[in-house]
Amino acid sequence: MAKLQMSLKARALKYLSAREHSRLELGRKLARYAQEGDDVEALLDSLEAAKFLSQSRFSESLVNRRAARFGNSRILSELQSHGIDGEALQDIKGSLLDDEAARAKEVWRKKFGHLPEDAADRAKQMRFLQQRGFSSAAIRSAMKPADDDA
Template sequence: MAKLQMSLKARALKYLSTREHSRLELGRKLSRYAQESDDVEALLDWLEASKFLSQTRFSESLVHRRASRFGNTRILSELQTHGIAGEALSDIKATLSQDEASRATEVWRKRFKQPPVDAAERAKQMRFLQQRGFSHSAIQTAIRRAEADEDPS
């Protein structure tokens, strides 16, 4: 018995039911299954008009998923690869900047638990946070907080 072919619209709704997608990402996924008569852009427009697809919701979802593990640079870079730009990106950047140092401190605590004992260890810890996309000032603040918490005086 032949398996029924899922329509492009049904496939899009299936993807969106699992998590939020950016327009660019969903377009890429759907284009693999599009027939010659299918208009992916028209479907994406309809999904946006029907509020099934939202760049704002996608951005908020991605920031929520990534903020506890990554810094502003990494999150903003990922948003740009998903086609988020302009005013939306600058709003997210402003929001993320407010608590980057505290997020860096939490990421540091989960990974290292004790402050660096020498310059090599300090460099290793700073590189770790830098690879996670935290700014230099947030890294400095996180390391200083860790050393201040450990200082018994």
Template sequence: MAKLQISLKGRALRYLSAREHSRMELARKLARYAQESDDIEALLDTLEAAKLLSQARFSESLIHRRAHRYGNSRILSELQSHGIDADSLVTIKAELADGEIARAREVWRKKFNQPAADAAERAKQMRFLLQRGFSHRAIQAAVSGGGDDDDC
């Protein structure tokens, strides 16, 4: 039995039914299966016009998946790598800034749950949060406060 050939649009809809994709990511995935006569950009324009492909929904989805584990700079960097425009990034950055300290405290609490005993341990905790993309302000609040303060 011959395998059915899925059209490019069918493949795009299959990808989008699994999760939200950015325009750049979907174009990259579809390029593997495109023939010479296929116009990926036209297909993506059609999907956007039909509200099946949305950069705003993709951004929202990525933020929702990553916010409980990562800081603002890591999330913004990932959004930028997916081709999200600069205007949207500024808006997203402003929205994310509100809860970064609370998220940093929660990540710190899950990993360490106790204040550092010495400077080496404190540096280890700070490096951990820095690698997760949290700002220095959020790291200082999380490591020094230990999550006891609820002033954020």
């Protein structure tokens, strides 16, 4: 017995029911299943008009998922790769700046939880935070109590 083909709209709603998607990401996923005569852009427009697809909800969701583990530059880079830019990106950047140092401190505490023993250990800890996308100022702020105790 032949398996029923899922329509593009049904597939899009299935993806959106699992988690928020950006317009670019959902378009890429649906393009794989589009057949001749299917208009993916028109479908995305109708999903946005019906408020099933929202860039602001997607941005908020991604920031909430990533903020506890990653720094501003990594989060902003990921948002840009999903097609979020312009004023929306600036608003998110402004809101993330407020607590980056505290987030860096928490990530450092979870990973290491101890003062660096020597310069090599300190460099290793700082590199870890840098690879997570934290700014130099946030890293210095997170490592500052370690500097005072040393």
